[in-house]
Amino acid sequence: MEAFSISKVYVDDYGQVTVDINPLPSNYCSFDCVFCPLGRTAIQTDEAYSFVETEDFMEKLDGVLKSHHLDWVFINPNGESLANAQLIEIIKRIKSYGVKVRLLSNGYLFNKKAYRASLNLCDEVIGELAVTNEGHFQKIQRPLKGYSYKDYVENIACFKQQYHGKFLLDITVLKDYSDSVESVESFKAIIERIRPNGLIVQTPTVEKFKRTFGVEKEKLDEIRRVLDQVISSMD
Numbered sequence: 001m002e003a004f005s006i007s008k009v010y011v012d013d014y015g016q017v018t019v020d021i022n023p024l025p026s027n028y029c030s031f032d033c034v035f036c037p038l039g040r041t042a043i044q045t046d047e048a049y050s051f052v053e054t055e056d057f058m059e060k061l062d063g064v065l066k067s068h069h070l071d072w073v074f075i076n077p078n079g080e081s082l083a084n085a086q087l088i089e090i091i092k093r094i095k096s097y098g099v100k101v102r103l104l105s106n107g108y109l110f111n112k113k114a115y116r117a118s119l120n121l122c123d124e125v126i127g128e129l130a131v132t133n134e135g136h137f138q139k140i141q142r143p144l145k146g147y148s149y150k151d152y153v154e155n156i157a158c159f160k161q162q163y164h165g166k167f168l169l170d171i172t173v174l175k176d177y178s179d180s181v182e183s184v185e186s187f188k189a190i191i192e193r194i195r196p197n198g199l200i201v202q203t204p205t206v207e208k209f210k211r212t213f214g215v216e217k218e219k220l221d222e223i224r225r226v227l228d229q230v231i232s233s234m235d
């Protein structure tokens with residue numbers, strides 16, 4: 001999506017009237033994933049910034065919220081949702097129209113108190129995982145210095161423990177990095193630790209990454225089936 005943009009209104013797979021929004025000027029993120037569909041991270045950071053464009057963006061969003069009967073606004077930016085320091089105002093504005101908010105984040109910053117108020121206001125939060133060990137995390141997701149895979153999983157798990165909305169874990173399965181039997185076993189243990197309300201299990205589909213990282217459909221379907229069973233077995 002373009003900087004500070006709002007998508008066309010669409011009906012999602014569940015029949016919900018939705019728009020996607022991108023409240024960032026460019027790709028701000030704490031990771032620099034090799035498989036990122038946006039390319040290299042422009043500003044690698046775990047800070048939040050006040051962007052002057054946000055005020056105009058919120059006015060534009062007001063217009064869409066007034067003129068459509070939306071069910072959801074999906075904060076699905078080019079980068080990390082939490083990088084906009086006015087995120088909480090954006091969420092409150094959306095909710096003042098009685099519209100639900102879904103937010104996508106890489107999840108590493110879920111432990112930071114400064115972000116909890118924004119996250120906890122959302123009706124649905126999606127956190128992401130793509131690998132299952134420290135070596136692959138550092139090599140493939142190239143996080144900020146000092147980040148660790150153990151902290152990554154724990155940050156998401158601690159957030160989920162206190163969150164009352166719906167939390168989905170979005171797992172990107174990568175060929176040769178997270179598609180082995182051992183990786184699937186690790187994902188199962190991580191799911192048991194985090195206890196998400198549901199899973200999104202996918203693999204890169206952008207053409208330039210598909211050949212290197214894409215997992216074939218049959219294998220992906222089987223991994224999805226096995227991981228979904230973990231969710232079903234939770235009470």
Ligand code: SF4
Nearest residue numbers: 029031032033036106
């Ligand atoms: S976490 Fe997401 S936005 Fe950030 S670099 Fe990785 S794939 Fe791109």
